Amino acid sequence: MTEPAALELEREPDVTEGAEPTLLVATPEGDVCDVPGLPAFGRSGRLVQKLDPDELIPMPYGTQLYLLPGRRPAVAAGQEEQLPEGAVAVAAFLPPRYTALRLAAYTVLPGAPQLPLYCYAAVCWYRGQFHVAAIEVDQDPKHDPQMFLPRVLRRYVKRMRKQYPRNRIVGHLADRCALRYGCANAMNFFYRRWEMPIPVAAACNAACVGCISAQPDSPIEPPQQRLDFTPEVSEIVEIAVPHLEQAPGAMVSFGQGCEGEPLMRAELIEEAIRAIRRQTARGTIHLNTNGSRPDALRRLCAAGLDSVRISMNSVYRPWYELYYRPRGYCFEDVLESFRVAREHGCFVSLNYLTFPGVTDSVVETDAFRRFLNDVRPNMVQWRNLNIDPDVYVELLGVEQELAAVGLKCWIERLREEFPWLRHGYLNPPRELWSGGSWAEVFRAGQ
Numbered sequence: 228m229t230e231p232a233a234l235e236l237e238r239e240p241d242v243t244e245g246a247e248p249t250l251l252v253a254t255p256e257g258d259v260c261d262v263p264g265l266p267a268f269g270r271s272g273r274l275v276q277k278l279d280p281d282e283l284i285p286m287p288y289g290t291q292l293y294l295l296p297g298r299r300p301a302v303a304a305g306q307e308e309q310l311p312e313g314a315v316a317v318a319a320f321l322p323p324r325y326t327a328l329r330l331a332a333y334t335v336l337p338g339a340p341q342l343p344l345y346c347y348a349a350v351c352w353y354r355g356q357f358h359v360a361a362i363e364v365d366q367d368p369k370h371d372p373q374m375f376l377p378r379v380l381r382r383y384v385k386r387m388r389k390q391y392p393r394n395r396i397v398g399h400l401a402d403r404c405a406l407r408y409g410c411a412n413a414m415n416f417f418y419r420r421w422e423m424p425i426p427v428a429a430a431c432n433a434a435c436v437g438c439i440s441a442q443p444d445s446p447i448e449p450p451q452q453r454l455d456f457t458p459e460v461s462e463i464v465e466i467a468v469p470h471l472e473q474a475p476g477a478m479v480s481f482g483q484g485c486e487g488e489p490l491m492r493a494e495l496i497e498e499a500i501r502a503i504r505r506q507t508a509r510g511t512i513h514l515n516t517n518g519s520r521p522d523a524l525r526r527l528c529a530a531g532l533d534s535v536r537i538s539m540n541s542v543y544r545p546w547y548e549l550y551y552r553p554r555g556y557c558f559e560d561v562l563e564s565f566r567v568a569r570e571h572g573c574f575v576s577l578n579y580l581t582f583p584g585v586t587d588s589v590v591e592t593d594a595f596r597r598f599l600n601d602v603r604p605n606m607v608q609w610r611n612l613n614i615d616p617d618v619y620v621e622l623l624g625v626e627q628e629l630a631a632v633g634l635k636c637w638i639e640r641l642r643e644e645f646p647w648l649r650h651g652y653l654n655p656p657r658e659l660w661s662g663g664s665w666a667e668v669f670r671a672g673q
């Protein structure tokens with residue numbers, strides 16, 4: 228299939244500053260330019276509207292622009308003639324910490340390929356620079372692209388491989404995660420700072436439509452290859468303990484994008500947590516999970532797990548089931564996992580796979596209020612759902628425009644209605660659970 232190409236900007240768009248967000252298009256060769264006089268549109272669910280300046284921010288560092296094959300940019304009725312010949316739609320893939328408020332708007336041409344698993348945020352030209360329809364929801368620097376230097380990373384990888392020559396997790400994190408996928412947590416392991424990943428599970432009991440490590444019945448390739456071995460407890464402990472003891476803002480996290488569901492390996496994790504905690508009390512032991520096995524999670528909490536993040540695309544049961552396609556567990560088990568983790572005093576986050584027009588739809592927001600009052604997570608992480616937008620709305624059976632409040636407005640309302648709820652994008656270490664700052668974490672690490 229055709230991958231959307233990351234675009235090189237070979238020239239500055241020819242533009243005069245205007246009050247209205249202006250359409251950006253790509254030529255088939257990959258040049259990006261604005262089209263003065265044509266307003267920019269964005270998409271929310273199935274609704275296509277002009278971009279609202281109140282929802283725009285200057286394009287953050289680390290954003291990638293994508294050309295969308297077989298897709299023509301959306302324009303107002305009667306303005307099609309003003310589109311340049313062969314114009315192709317453009318979208319923005321946002322760096323971590325930024326949640327898309329509107330997606331790119333386009334018309335799909337016959338024969339267009341399905342889009343790979345990325346988020347396609349709306350991008351435009353406004354007030355003399357690129358803008359995206361997005362909101363910054365976190366200040367956490369852990370995944371900031373400016374924090375990594377390829378040359379330094381390669382040196383640190385070499386050093387760590389020499390230190391742990393037989394540890395298969397180190398080999399996996401080096402070759403695949405850090406150097407090939409550019410996984411920020413894996414890179415931070417080699418920098419020995421903040422959150423490090425410990426993948427352990429090859430299997431999963433869900434079949435998410437947008438799973439980034441398995442796409443068995445789809446025409447698209449998963450962007451990551453799944454872990455193909457099960458590590459020994461000794462391999463986990465060997466690298467987790469020095470990280471927890473030495474890294475600033477130290478976290479070790481089970482459950483990564485390159486693996487299946489870690490609760491499928493609960494016995495291994497339980498043993499590893501106990502062994503780690505026999506050696507050090509420092510830092511945060513965390514689990515990213517689909518929350519499918521509350522009983523297994525209970526055992527991990529009892530063993531010393533500090534923090535849990537449970538992923539859901541929706542808290543409205545029918546939409547959850549259509550996307551996750553759970554096998555051998557149900558929606559209620561996931562809710563129970565939130566309750567179990569809270570009862571054991573863990574810091575509990577919802578990894579909320581966000582999609583404009585669905586997450587802020589009245590159906591979802593009503594369910595979300597009930598969800599918050601029931602399970603009371605400490606934090607919501609507003610993660611962009613990476614998926615072809617048409618695939619998602621069709622999957623959920625969204626036939627027409629849903630009544631929606633607007634994502635930015637919804638997050639603001641939640642801040643007022645549920646002042647105890649934290650909002651963000653990344654897992655906070657324990658130093659930040661009760662009001663610490665990243666500046667303090669940096670100072671402590673010096």
Ligand code: SF4
Nearest residue numbers: 431433435438487517
């Ligand atoms: S729960 Fe995670 S690993 Fe399992 S199918 Fe969904 S995204 Fe993939």
